Amino acid sequence: MSTHTLKITSQVRAVALALVAIPILFVAIAAVQARIDALSGSVTQQKEELLLRSGPMLEKLSLGYGPLLADIYWTRAVQYFGNHMERRSHSFELLAPLLDIATTLDPKLVIAYRFGAVFLAERPPGGAGRPDFAVDLVKKGIASNRDVWQLNYDLGLLYYMRLKDYRKASEAFLDGSKNPAAPAELMKIMAARVAENGESLETSRLVWAELYNSTKDESVRQRALFHVQALDAQMALKKLNDNSEEYWKKFGRFPTSIQELRDAGLVQGDLKDPAGYPYVMGPNGVPQLDPHSPVPVELNQQKP
């Protein structure tokens, strides 16, 4: 039975037009949006942040939705960092304010403190190169989160690695070790070694390795691994250098290759660096990394 209704003429025409045209228009809209994103870059965002740098002010404005806003600012901090990393920009100006705002709005946002501890201190282009900001941030975090031993740990690492203040580093490790949840033994040992010897490759490796094990943030983990590998390489090179000295004492000249050391029975095995490349012998018996190796030894360069 035909129910040819007049609704079909007027509405279906409009609906059909909508169904056909709207998806096409949305494709165009997406294209225009992509273009807008490319054009505007970070101009507007940067200037926007400038106005709202005051954490306490923002907290008042947020009308009680502080933690939600904190999450948004935390996300923005991560994006900002990722953005600038990609672009190999050497400026991370807004990272500290963004993290500061996020942690003011939500003082218990531990992940933000930990992220800042690493990436505010890291030298560019890996980070902002401002260990002082990092220390401020972590101290702020400890004040609101006394039961999070990882923050004490981060503080200790900062003092030890970046600021070379061994006394404060030792204190921080010790404070952290008092927390029942912490790996007390380890931290006490670190506290002691740092106090006694100041900086050493072994202690540094220990500190980074512990961070690698304890952190949940993937980017922090990567960074820690980076440092561990670099230190492993440095320690191995130091040992090879000692082997070189022995060779000199024995044969009156420096070895020209690792194989010579092996032949002399001074080293055994394959001797590869953490990236899998074999160590090579440089001039004057100074062992070096294979030129193709990605391991960055300069990271924690110290006088042997």
Add this chain to the structure above:
Amino acid sequence: MSTMPAAVAVNTFREAVRDRVLYNLIFFALMMIGAAILVGQISIGVERLVIVNLGLSAISIFGIIMAIFIGVGLVYKEMEKRTLYSLLAKPIRRWEFLVGKFAGLLLTLVVNTALMTLGLAAALFYVSRSFERSDVGILTAVYFILLELALITALALFFSCFSSPMLSTLYTLGIYVAGVFAPDIKGVSEYSQSPALASLARFVYYLLPNFHNFNVIAAAAHGETIPFALVWHNTLYAALYVIVILLAASAVFSGRNLK
């Protein structure tokens, strides 16, 4: 045929003017800008900055309130009050009626915004005794606010076709707020660990109207010029999106039985 929407638009504008809503808001906005002058006295050296920021923000906020407040009643009121009965018996198509209502409210907003911009200009002149070349940025910011208002008006009109004013207000506001946080949605799509979530976020990012595009208030306050390419693209974006919404509204309204 092309005069139908124009007639409806003029009448819609006339209604807004005769409803005293318009006058109150202008008055209020002017008051705000007056207050800005006082604030300028307190902080030396940043009077311009504060006035432009405050003024543009007020223009934006009041425009949004008006767009939503009037917009959600555009079609709903005519259906409730049955004024549509005699109107639709005339040789006017339903979509022409919608376009006319949209244009009428937009016209109202343009006039309103223009007046408020004059107030802002007056306040700015009062404070710094001169205009600078970079003040053109302010006009660009106002233009962007109008683009934003056009989008909001279209949204409110769309909901007005089938939903009560209260619900329409909620829906429109909801979409607006979501649109303001568009960059954060984009961020999820770029940095999320889960590919499924990232794809969803990307889809939502392009689907929702991106109101963040139009916020150049901070840039204008600092006297930056907005590149023409951006102005053109944002205009295009707003126009395309408005067309989408009006098409959807027409699809809904064309089959609607009036009570």
Add this chain to the structure above:
Amino acid sequence: MKNLAIEIKGLTKDYPVGFLRKRMRRSLDYLTLSVEEGETFGFLGPNGAGKTTTMKLLMGLIFPTAGTARIRGRSIADVRMHREIGYMPEQPYFYDYLTARELLDYFARFFSYSATERRERVTRFLELVGLTAAGDVQLRKFSKGMLQRVGIAQAILHDPQVVFLDEPMSGLDPLGRREVRDIILSLKRQGRTIFFSTHILSDAEVLCDRVGVLVGGKLQGVGAPEELVSMDVLGIEILFEVHTGGAPPRSLAERATQTGNRYRVEVPEADLYAALEELRVSEARIISVTPLRPSLEDYFFRLVGRQKAALEPTEARIA
């Protein structure tokens, strides 16, 4: 063969009712009806019969569940059809912030008139409905009767060939109703087709070429008022007066009703002349002699009564 101004075929409208909107209430049931050009058609029926629903369907304000209709050869889905029709809704509502003049001017803009033509028309039609004085008063201050007049004015100011009026007389005082009736008659004289719904049966009787009676969504009877109503004479009514001191003929007196000196009596047609003779003899003064015929009203009530017994709005369960 005259053209059909209005052709309605099987027009049906169902409304969803009930809590979950699952049941359907049929408010118009396969209405089929035609109106010729130049005809004045009266659409009668009790409240809720579906008269307004029919008009709204024809105007495109609501959409039919089934059926079609054409006006002057154009489908009701065609917007161009609206150029040739005028519509006055029941209880018209207009933009209350406009004046009468502004409203008419606004509506006139939907037709292609120049500004001068428009102004002239608005003035003319304001005068036609007697609102010249109130032309610049805002509609929110208008009485119902005045709004009704505005309603008629806006319906006809573009000289439509077919005019639809939904209860045009309602809310008007006797003077107003007379004026509306005159307007309708003048439209009729101009050869326009008029389709109007009304409760007032005497108006329908006088004005309409044909009437249709709608009860419970169904069309019950269509035809010229005289056709619908039987030509049978029910009796003759005699009004007479007796001079003071006199008395009416005894045979009539017992059946008569008396008001002062005047008497009214009904006699069967066959007895008319006998009764008149008696009155002549008693020197009564005859005031009037009127044959009694059934009115449209009787027909109407008979129809409605019959329907009401058989009917409540038809409800069909739709799963």
